[in-house]
Amino acid sequence: MTTSAVTHSAADGRPSLSVVIPMYQEIDNVEPMVARVRQGLAEYRGPWELICVDDGSRDGTGERLSEVAERTGPHLRVIRLRRNFGQTAAMQAGFDAARGELIATLDGDLQNDPADIPRMVDELLERDLDLLQGWRRRRQDDLVMRKIPSRIANKLIGKVTGVALHDYGCSLKVYRAEVIKEVTLLGEMHRFIPVWVAGVTAPQRIGETEVAHQARQFGVSKYGISRTFRVVLDLIAAFFFLRFGSRPGHFFGSIGILFGLLGGLMMTHLLVVKFVLGENIGDRPLLFVAILLLVTSVQFLTTGVLSELLTRTFYASGERTHHRIRWQSDPDAAGWSEGA
Template sequence: MTTQLAAPLSIVVPMFNEQENVSPLVERVHDALADYTGAWELLLVDDGSSDATVARIREAREAFGSHVRPIPLTRNFGQTAAMQAGIDLARGEVIVTMDGDLQNDPIDIPRLVDRLLREDLDLVAGWRRDRKDNWLRKVPSWLANRLIRRLTGVNLHDYGCSMKVFRAEVIKGVRLYGEMHRFIPAWLATQTAPSRIAEEVVTHHPRTAGTSKYGLSRTFRVIIDLISVYFFMRFSARPAHFFGLLGTGFGLLGGLGMFYLLIEKILGHDIGDRPLLLVSILFILIGVQMLTTGVLSEMLSRTYYESRDVRTYHLPARFDLAGENDAFRMPSAGKRGNEADGGVSAHGDRA
């Protein structure tokens, strides 16, 4: 498929023990981009493979040219770190990420890139509507997608699809850690408006070579990572609100319990051996601890933002900083505050 709009393009593919898929992948990428009118490069990131993946990547570079860039990591750091390495080293204005197991189809790349440029978006995420996986992978993924949509407010059907197209200037402003690659749209929503994030149905193939690196254990890691994403999206610049809310809730529950026991004591009932007494004291202590943690977190947050001159907002990358070369409007000679135009004087007095 030929795109009418094109930009320098970087395709990032993390690979781990995919020696059988390297050559077919590179061939399919070249076939898919045969009519692409812009410059492009293919970054194959080897995530510490124990097979011949690195050797196959180097052979592909020799066969196809220097635009095929091998990026060998020193050991297995995980898919997120491998993806981050490729994004850091990408030189294109548009960055595509995809899996190296041939389940994503490179034929979709021009269509996704064209939509990103045509609609002036920051991310077009792939949606595997007809996913070719077994139910052990589909069911946890379906549940995770619903949970992520509910908590992050970014309305996508398929967060786990690695086929995504980004504007480089936006994705390079996001740092990925742990297993956070599946939450890239949510992280991106901290940099740009959700209206600049879209999804597109993409082709999905069953795995024909190599072995899957996914299992049910990832479901639990998704839940833990989701808590972190939710916190950073909502409370990174105001952690005291998060811990304060928890502390206030626990404190109120403990206070209500103690008030009830006080009434019971006044009425002459014995409360010394009642479990509610210990639970109420525990809730009050947890509330105090949460509140103090919130204060300390607020201090750390402000120290971080002020010491590193980190902004709590983001301007569009193509935002024209109007005023850099423009002069202030000055009062006309002999007219204080530019009275003729109803202006404001230097002292802020309204004319």
């Protein structure tokens, strides 16, 4: 059995579903989370599997997941990363292992309700979408530390990227596996998954729907106000890679040409002043500015050429994996829950 998407549907045509949950330092949430997922998908009329990814937890989350998996059955698959690689890498590990035609993701802190997943699957199919994003309209979080920064970030992301959604930060999403598997997640890109998906499918095939949200019961949040600043930096990176990811030479080259033109015009003016008007230009600040612009222009142009070479090398290598797995359930022994 491979980990590629498989067509395994019930009599009514419901597609196979993989539920991916990244978890870090969530030992108290393991058993209730698994129970909630099984309860929420009890009426799902199709085969499904649950993939829990332990992102290098040190509180015993990975061991607890393995214990629960032994009692639950082969449809619960556990992946344990060698160290804490971050939520983005944990999601990527889950996507790589997922075998379903659809993939759903949610956080492991019990704030998302797995019972929303079957409805979201139906809505994604009815609206013929490639990604359905959850919208925590009645969010049960701290106003100053979570809600206000999140609203600002959502508006900023939508303005810059053109993909306008109310709640980029909601981890409860449903994807078509064939689409999300075309996206390689790096760094902390999980915040911008709809933006990256828009790079491989039409933005019109990305939708959102209201979902339930509950206050955290166990453990502590892994996010704080500092996340706002990281979002701004990640947004700049997302904008660059979406617009110029496959042609970085155009980005650096455009700046280099602009600086070169400005420097060239200044030098032309100084040449006229020197040889036509006969004035001394050696002590003019404009001369040093022109020289600086021309040197900077050459640097940007050469950077553009080097970035083009690196981009072509990267795409030629086919490298996609940016995490290291310590242990995972045997894919050959993995099974499906046949649903209702």
